[in-house]
Amino acid sequence: MQVTFRIQKYNPETDTTPYYKEFVVDGVDETWRVLDVLEKIKGSMDGTLTYRRSCAHGVCGSDGMRINGRNRLACSILLKDLNYRNVVTLEPLPSMPVIKDLVVDLSDFYKKYELVKPYLITKTNPPEAERLQSNEDAEKLFESAKCILCACCSTSCPSLWTNENYLGPAALLKAYRFTFDTRDEAPEERLDIVDTQDGIWRCHTIFNCIEACPKEINITWHISQLKKALVNREI
Amino acid sequence: MSSKYYGSRGSGAPSWYLQRVTGVVLFVVAIGHYILMHYHIDSGHTYDAVLARMQNPLYKMLQITFVVIGLYHGLSGTWNVFRDYKMPGWLSWTILGLLYTAGVAFAGLGIATILSF
Numbered sequence: 001m002q003v004t005f006r007i008q009k010y011n012p013e014t015d016t017t018p019y020y021k022e023f024v025v026d027g028v029d030e031t032w033r034v035l036d037v038l039e040k041i042k043g044s045m046d047g048t049l050t051y052r053r054s055c056a057h058g059v060c061g062s063d064g065m066r067i068n069g070r071n072r073l074a075c076s077i078l079l080k081d082l083n084y085r086n087v088v089t090l091e092p093l094p095s096m097p098v099i100k101d102l103v104v105d106l107s108d109f110y111k112k113y114e115l116v117k118p119y120l121i122t123k124t125n126p127p128e129a130e131r132l133q134s135n136e137d138a139e140k141l142f143e144s145a146k147c148i149l150c151a152c153c154s155t156s157c158p159s160l161w162t163n164e165n166y167l168g169p170a171a172l173l174k175a176y177r178f179t180f181d182t183r184d185e186a187p188e189e190r191l192d193i194v195d196t197q198d199g200i201w202r203c204h205t206i207f208n209c210i211e212a213c214p215k216e217i218n219i220t221w222h223i224s225q226l227k228k229a230l231v232n233r234e235i
Numbered sequence: 236m237s238s239k240y241y242g243s244r245g246s247g248a249p250s251w252y253l254q255r256v257t258g259v260v261l262f263v264v265a266i267g268h269y270i271l272m273h274y275h276i277d278s279g280h281t282y283d284a285v286l287a288r289m290q291n292p293l294y295k296m297l298q299i300t301f302v303v304i305g306l307y308h309g310l311s312g313t314w315n316v317f318r319d320y321k322m323p324g325w326l327s328w329t330i331l332g333l334l335y336t337a338g339v340a341f342a343g344l345g346i347a348t349i350l351s352f
Contacts, residue, residue: 200247
């Protein structure tokens with residue numbers, strides 16, 4: 001079987017603007033993942049092709065990219081899930097500076113992640129054993145804890161496209177994950193961080209983040225729980 | 236803390252909440268207005284009919300509330316749209332000033348018109 005990939009290429013050292021290059025790849029099967037095809041292109045057709053990959057099993061979140069116009073993980077999408085008989089188009093995640101080809105600069109994404117203090121903050125002395133949490137309380141966090149920081153959600157958010165200062169869905173999801181953790185002792189501190197004009201209030205429930213999330217996390221619902229907590233606190 | 240990702244430090248919760256409350260109120264009032272004006276047995280659009288209705292202080296109060304809530308919802312929503320864009324401080328303050336001015340002017344005009352009946 002043959003498939004045609006149209007990939008956005010850009011090398012800032014030699015190119016003035018990004019361009020598309022087509023690769024006709026033979027010997028593939030519809031059960032191949034997009035990442036498998038990329039590996040074949042890089043291995044035998046264009047060694048300069050640049051993309052991120054690590055675990056290749058949808059856990060590390062490295063290979064987030066725009067596949068046929070949608071933010072997805074290259075390692076989690078099979079050719080048969082795409083309209084592969086036509087050309088498959090690959091582009092870097094939108095709204096982030098491109099470092100090379102399909103690799104974007106995620107510095108801003110991680111700065112926002114750090115801002116919401118994505119860790120448990122405790123102020124009391126630790127107990128002799130671990131800090132306990134009931135199953136019911138833990139279940140409230142399970143979905144938000146599935147986030148793999150692939151940036152597919154944040155880079156699909158129109159609010160972030162127009163205002164780069166907006167924290168974005170990934171950072172807000174992390175804020176939920178730790179604010180509503182019963183072992184955390186600084187939920188107010190975290191709520192203060194997200195309760196700014198460029199914080200949570202730039203979310204207009206557009207739902208792009210949900211569509212983009214490869215882990216099928218209902219990010220908008222989690223953000224709305226933070227909004228409710230803020231409204232209850234302020235009004 | 237870096238100011239880059241924070242913007243204004245004021246809580247956005249009250250305005251977010253008011254925007255939704257006024258939206259619900261406007262929806263209900265708009266349906267009531269539609270029924271009253273188009274399906275009620277006493278409905279009428281002539282000057283005399285409007286004048287007669289406006290003699291009722293409660294009706295006047297309802298209209299003033301409608302004007303104030305409608306302006307708040309509309310202008311607050313407009314401001315929210317502008318806030319979605321990154322812009323320099325002077326431009327942001329200019330737009331906010333224009334929206335406040337428009338709000339006060341249209342509220343004054345609307346209330347004066349209602350009270351003139």
